[in-house]
Amino acid sequence: xxxxxxxxxxxxxxxxxxxxxxxxxxxxxxxxYWGKKAHQIPExxxxxxxxxxCATTTKLTYEKRAEKASDFTFDLFxxxxxxxxxxxxxITFFERVEKYLPFLKEYDFTIETQNSFPHSSGIASxxxxxxxxxxxxxxxxxxxxxxxxxEQFKQKASFLARLGSGSACRSIEGDLIVWGAHEQTQGSxxxxxxxxxxxxxxxxxxxxxxxxxxxKGEKQVSSTVGxxxxxxxxxxxxxxxxxxxxxxxxxxxxxxGDLKAFIKIVESEALTLHAMxxxxxxxxxxxxxxxxxxxxxxxxxxxxxxxxVCFTLDAGANVHxxxxxxxxxEVYEFIKDELVGYCQNGHYICDRIxxxxxxx
Ligand code: PMV
Numbered sequence: 001x002x003x004x005x006x007x008x009x010x011x012x013x014x015x016x017x018x019x020x021x022x023x024x025x026x027x028x029x030x031x032x033y034w035g036k037k038a039h040q041i042p043e044x045x046x047x048x049x050x051x052x053x054c055a056t057t058t059k060l061t062y063e064k065r066a067e068k069a070s071d072f073t074f075d076l077f078x079x080x081x082x083x084x085x086x087x088x089x090x091i092t093f094f095e096r097v098e099k100y101l102p103f104l105k106e107y108d109f110t111i112e113t114q115n116s117f118p119h120s121s122g123i124a125s126x127x128x129x130x131x132x133x134x135x136x137x138x139x140x141x142x143x144x145x146x147x148x149x150x151e152q153f154k155q156k157a158s159f160l161a162r163l164g165s166g167s168a169c170r171s172i173e174g175d176l177i178v179w180g181a182h183e184q185t186q187g188s189x190x191x192x193x194x195x196x197x198x199x200x201x202x203x204x205x206x207x208x209x210x211x212x213x214x215x216k217g218e219k220q221v222s223s224t225v226g227x228x229x230x231x232x233x234x235x236x237x238x239x240x241x242x243x244x245x246x247x248x249x250x251x252x253x254x255x256x257g258d259l260k261a262f263i264k265i266v267e268s269e270a271l272t273l274h275a276m277x278x279x280x281x282x283x284x285x286x287x288x289x290x291x292x293x294x295x296x297x298x299x300x301x302x303x304x305x306x307x308x309v310c311f312t313l314d315a316g317a318n319v320h321x322x323x324x325x326x327x328x329x330e331v332y333e334f335i336k337d338e339l340v341g342y343c344q345n346g347h348y349i350c351d352r353i354x355x356x357x358x359x360x
Contacts, residue, residue, distance in 0.1 A: 001189060001191065002191075003039075003100075003191065006100045006156055006159050006160075006191075007099060007100055008100070008101075008102065008141065008145060011103070011141075011144035011145050012144070012145060012146065012147070013143060013144050013145070013146055014064075014144075015062075015064065015140065015143045015144055016063070016064050017061075017062060017063040017064065018061075018062055018140070018143065019059060019060065019061045019062075020059070020060050020136050020139040020140065020359070021057065021058065021059040021060075021136070021359070021360040022057070022058055022132045022135040022136050022139070022357055022358070022359055022360065023055050023056070023057045023058075023132065023357060023358050023360055024055060024056055024058070024128045024129075024131040024132035024135060024171050024172070024357040025050055025051045025052055025053075025054060025055045025128055025131075025171055025174070025354045025356065025357065026051045026054040026055065026056075026117075026123065026124070026125075026127050026128045026171065027048040027049060027050045027051055027127055027167065027170045027171050027177065028048055028049050028051060028209055028312060028314065028320050028322075029046050029047065029048040029167065029170075029269075029312070029314070030046075030047050030048060030049065030250065030265070030266050030269060030312065031044075031045070031046050031047045031243050031246045031247050031250065031265070031269050032046055032243070032269050032270070032272070032273045033046035033166055033167055033179065033180065034226065034227065034230060034239070034273055034276055034315075035227055035230030035231075035233075035236060035239070035240065035276075036166060036227045036230075039096075039163070040162050040163055040165075040166045041190045041191075042166060042179065042180040042190060043230060043236070043240050044180060044239070044240040044243035044244060045178060045179065045180030045181060045182035045185070045188060045243060045244060045247050046167075046170070046178070046179055046180055046243065046247075047176060047177065047178045047179075047196065047247055047250065048167070048170045048176070048177050048179075049174075049175065049176060049207060049209065049322075049353050050170070050171065050173065050174030050175050050176075050177060050353065050354045050355065050356055051209060051351045051352070051353070051354050052351055052352050052353065052354030052355075053116060053117075053349060053350065053351040053352070053354075054115075054116060054117045054123060054128065054211070054349060054351055055115070055116045055128050055132075056113060056114070056115050056116075056125055056128035056129045056131075056132045057113065057114050057115075057116075057132065057360065058111060058112070058113040058129070058132035058133050058136055059110075059111075059112040059113075059136075060109060060110070060111055060133070060136035060137065060139075060140070061109065061110040061112075062107045062108070062109050062110075062140055063107060063108050064106060064107055065106055065107060065108055068105050068106050069105045069106075070105070071105070072090075072091060072094045072104060072105060072109075073105075073107075073108045073109070074087075074090065074108070074109035074110065074111055075109070075110045075111070076090060076110075076111050076113075077110070077111070077112040077113070078113055078114065079113075079114045079115075080112075080114075090111065090133075093130065093133070093163065093164045096163040096164070097134075097137075097160050097163050097164075100156070100159070100160065101137055101141060101160070103140070103141070103144060104137075107140075111133065111136075113129060113132070113133075115128070115129075117349055118216075118347075123211065123213075123318065123349070124223075124314065124315075124316075126164070126165035126167075126168060127161075127165060127167045127168040127170070127171045128168075128171055129164075129165075129168075130161045130164030130165045130168035130171075131157070131158075131161040131164075131168045131169075131171035131172055131357060132357065133161075133164065134157045134158075134160040134161040134164065134168070134172075135157045135161075135172065135357055135359070137160065138153055138156055138157045138160065139359070141156075154172055154173060155192050156192075157172050157357075158170075158172045158173075158179075158192035158193045159191050159192040162179070162191065162192060162193075166179075166227075167179075169192050169193040170193040171356075171357065172193065172356055172357055173193070173195055173355070173356035173357075174195075174353065174354050174355035174356040175205075175353045175354065175355055175356075176195070176196035176200060176204075176254075177193040177194065177195060177196065178193065178194055178195075178196055178197075178247070179192070179193040179194075182244060182247050182248075183244070184247070184248045184251065185197065185198075185247065185251075196254070198251055198254065198255065199254065199255045200254045200255075201254060201255060201256060201257030202257065203257035203259055203324055204254060204257070204262075204324070205325070205353070206324075206325040206352060206353060207322060207323070207324055207325065207352065207353045208321075208322065208323050208324070208325065208328055208331070208350070208351070208352045208353075209320050209321065209322055209351045209352060209353070210320075210321045210323075210331075210332070210335055210348055210349070210350050210351065211318055211319075211320050211321075211348060211349040211351060212294060212318060212319040212320075212321060212335075212339055212340070212342065212343050212348045213318055213343050213344055213345075213347040213348055213349070214288050214290045214291050214294070214317040214318050214319060214342060214343060214344060215288050215290075215316065215317035215318065215344060216344050216347070219286060219315065219316055220284065220286070221277070221284045221286065221315075223315045226277060226280075226284075226315055229276075229277075229280035229281070229282070230276065230280070233276065233279070233280050233281075234279065235276065235279060239272065239276060242272070243269075246265050246268075246269060249261070249265060250262070250265055253265065259308040259324065260308070262308075262310075263302075263308065263310040266310055266311075266312050266322065267310050267311060267312070269312065270311060270312040270313040271313075273313065273315070274286065274287055274313060277315075286315060286316050286317055287313070287317055288317040290317070290342040290343075291313070291317045291318075291319055293342050294311070294319045294321075294339050294342050295311055295319070297338050297339055297342075298310065298311050298321065298339075301334050301338070305330070307323070307327055307330065307331060307334075308323060308324055308327060309321060309322070309323040309327065309331045309334070310322050310323070319339075321335060321339070332350075335348070
């Protein structure tokens with residue numbers, strides 16, 4: 001399948017105006033996407049847990065213009081207030097997807113968006129935000145082309161979300177999503193995320209992710225810059241090959257429910273992601289002293305109790321603490337007693353695996 005499959009034929013219906021609202025979750029990668037080619041094509045496949053509590057709700061109102069505009073026409077509100085500084089990101093997104101949504105300049109849009117997590121919590125809202133907006137636009141496209149199937153709808157929503165922010169393509173469905181062509185994963189594609197197609201052991205159902213907010217400040221290095229630094233990175237090729245291998249190894253782990261092996265892959269992936277940042281040129285460090293303190297506390301707790309708690313990181317200082325449902329009580333006590341002290345203002349978010357975006 002190529003990109004051209006997402007260019008629509010002429011539409012069969014006309015739509016004057018309407019409103020649609022989607023709530024899309026964030027996601028946390030287990031095998032990380034770090035490094036991309038042109039058009040948001042990943043250098044390696046990744047897999048993520050879809051989250052539940054961390055989400056963006058976006059309402060899209062649309063009204064057909066008397067004639068097609070020369071530019072995109074939209075108003076943008078974030079948490080009820082006009083948000084001019086978010087507009088360039090939306091314009092870039094519209095420019096990237098216009099080829100696939102040729103109606104964009106034929107409508108005046110109002111985009112009203114809000115996050116369930118506090119603004120400037122250090123949690124990226126690009127995955128949930130781009131996926132919610134893509135789903136709203138797909139809803140309008142489905143009105144214009146009512147014969148579209150549910151499968152086509154979700155696949156194209158993921159395809160569009162990817163063009164907004166790579167990892168956003170993993171936020172349409174749940175609970176485990178693979179994005180990026182991987183020889184051992186049937187149906188996997190660089191163009192969109194797919195539901196993990198194989199058996200998953202009970203141990204991985206209802207997994208918890210408690211997000212410890214270590215640093216709520218703006219990141220010093222954006223993920224766009226970070227991905228760019230994988231071009232010409234001395235370890236790039238080994239890293240991309242490793243991601244393929246880790247994804248293959250995870251398949252056996254998901255089948256057997258081997259939590260110890262799961263921890264090894266997940267923690268190694270998190271540290272490798274940050275190692276790539278530390279060994280790029282220019283090099284940078286996104287972890288903070290408290291990130292390392294939390295990691296050491298988790299290792300000590302695991303050693304002491306035999307728990308299966310582990311951590312992962314995204315491109316920042318916050319720590320995602322992952323643990324299975326049947327250990328939730330003990331691990332949550334541990335988090336409150338030993339880890340929350342390392343969070344900025346004691347802030348953390350209790351999240352867990354979710355099942356994808358919802359139309360409201
Ligand atoms: O989707 P982006 O461009 O913000 O990149 C996200 C990269 C990581 O969060 C670090 C890893 C991942 O796979 O989500």
